[in-house]
Amino acid sequence: MNDLKDKIDVEDFAPAYYQLARILNEKIMNGKLRQGDRLPPETSLCEEFGLSRMTVRRAIAMLEEQGLLYRQRGKGTFIKGPPVDGGMFMIPDFHQEMSKQGIDSTTRLLAAKVVKAGEAEAENLKIKKGDKVVYMERVMEAGGEPLVFDRKFILYDPSRPFLEEEIGYESSPELFSGFPEMQPVRADLTLSVTILNAMEAELLNCIESSAAFRMEQLLWAANDLRVAWGWMLYRGDRFEFHSLGKPI
Amino acid sequence: MNDLKDKIDVEDFAPAYYQLARILNEKIMNGKLRQGDRLPPETSLCEEFGLSRMTVRRAIAMLEEQGLLYRQRGKGTFIKGPPVDGGMFMIPDFHQEMSKQGIDSTTRLLAAKVVKAGEAEAENLKIKKGDKVVYMERVMEAGGEPLVFDRKFILYDPSRPFLEEEIGYESSPELFSGFPEMQPVRADLTLSVTILNAMEAELLNCIESSAAFRMEQLLWAANDLRVAWGWMLYRGDRFEFHSLGKPI
C-alpha cells in the first residue's frame, strides 16, 4: 500500500528539499513518525537521500516552520503533536480573498471628513482631544451583501489639503501615497470579539446584538509616528478562519 | 542620529544572518526602504556586508517570512507595505500562555462519560447517530476565574475500557497516549465568533448573550481516521489576540 516514493526523484519538478519535506511530512501523517519520536540525524538523512546537509536542513526547516517538529542542539530533532489547544490563523485581505474566490467585491465610502478628535482617537494617535483628524467610514461588500465595516481616524496634516477623492477605495495604504513621512511601515493589529450596536448592525444588514470579529488597527510611520487608528468589524455570521496547515 | 551599525559585528553573539536581517528590518521601519522599493541584489549585499550568498539569502528569507518583502525571480526583491487589512494571529495554548505570564491555571473536569452520538457528532466523526462516543466537558481557569470552556466528543474504542481518570487534565493529546492508532497527527481548527447561551455563560461566569471566540477542533489520526471533535469557547471579555510581528 506504500505508493509513496521514499526517494528523491531528479526528474521531479519539485526541488529536492521540497520532496524530502513531503516525504517526512507523509511519515508524520501516516503515524510512522509519532509524537516524541526522534528524526534520524541530519547526516543520516544526507546519506539516505543522497543530499547535502544544507538541503536536508532546509527540508527540516520547512517542517519546523509548520510546527510539526522542533530541533534541539546536541540532542536531535523531535516530532511534535498537532496543535490541539491553539494555532495560527490568517485573516486575509478582504478584496484579495474575494477575488481569489472569484467573487466581485466593492468598497463603499460612507463618510470622509475632517473632525475633532475625541477621547479615544486622541489617546491612540497621541494627539490632543479636539485636534483635527480625518475620519473615514467604509463598508466592504461582496455578492450584494455588506460584510465588513471599517472606521478609521487618520492623522491630519495641515500642510496638505484634505482630498475626499483620495479616500475610500480598495487599498488603505494608498491613502498615504505621495506623503512619505506618513507612509505606514508597521501595523499593530488586535483581534477581539464584539456585539454589533444598532448602527453597525444596520450598516452590515444584520440583526442587532449579533456577534462580530473586531480587528483594531494602529498604523505607524517612521520615527514612531502614529498615523492612523481604527477598527474593522467582520460579520460573525459570514466569517470563519482556518488554522494554517498548508499541505506540502 | 544613526547609531545603528550597518556592518556585521563578528564579536556580536548574534549570527550574521540575524544581524543582517535586523539591519534591513531597521531600514524598513526607518522609512529608508519604502513600500515598493527594490532591495539591492543579493550579490551586492554579499559584497557590502562581506557575507556569502547563502547567509544573505537566509537574512532575506527571515524578512520574507514576516511578510516585510517578497522576491521575484529575474526581477528583484521588493518591500511590501504593512498588512493593514489582515494579518496572522496566534492563539496560544492556554496553560502555556498563563504560565508564561506567571499566572497559575487549572483545568476542571465537569463531565466525562460515554454517550450516544447526536446528529452533529455523528456527522463530524463520520459515525452513525446513536453510536457510542466519549463526551467530555472542561473549564479552564486562571486567577480564580473561568476563562475557557471546552467540549469534546472522542471516538469510542470498544476494545479499550473507558477510564475517567485518564481524562480531564492539562493536555488533550495525552488522552490518546498508549493507543497509537488513535494518536492525533493533525488538527483542523476553525475560528469563529458566537454568543454564549445561558449554560455556557453560567459556567464561564459571564452575563448571558455576551460574545466569545469559538475554536472548533477536528482531530485526525493516521489513515484519515477522525478521532475527536469539539470546540472551545474563549470569553470575549478576557481574550484578545495580537498580530505577529516578532521584533528582530
Next chain:
DNA sequence: AAGTGGTCTAGACCACCCT
C-alpha cells in the same frame, strides 16, 4: 570523546526577466 544541530563559505548551475 562522540554525536547532534547551528552557522558559514565559495563556489556551481539553473530559471526567469528584461533589453
Next chain:
DNA sequence: GGGTGGTCTAGACCACTTT
C-alpha cells in the same frame, strides 16, 4: 546576453548534550 533570484554541493568550524 546580462542581471536577478532559486537550488545545491562539499566541505569547515562551532556549541551543546550525552556517554
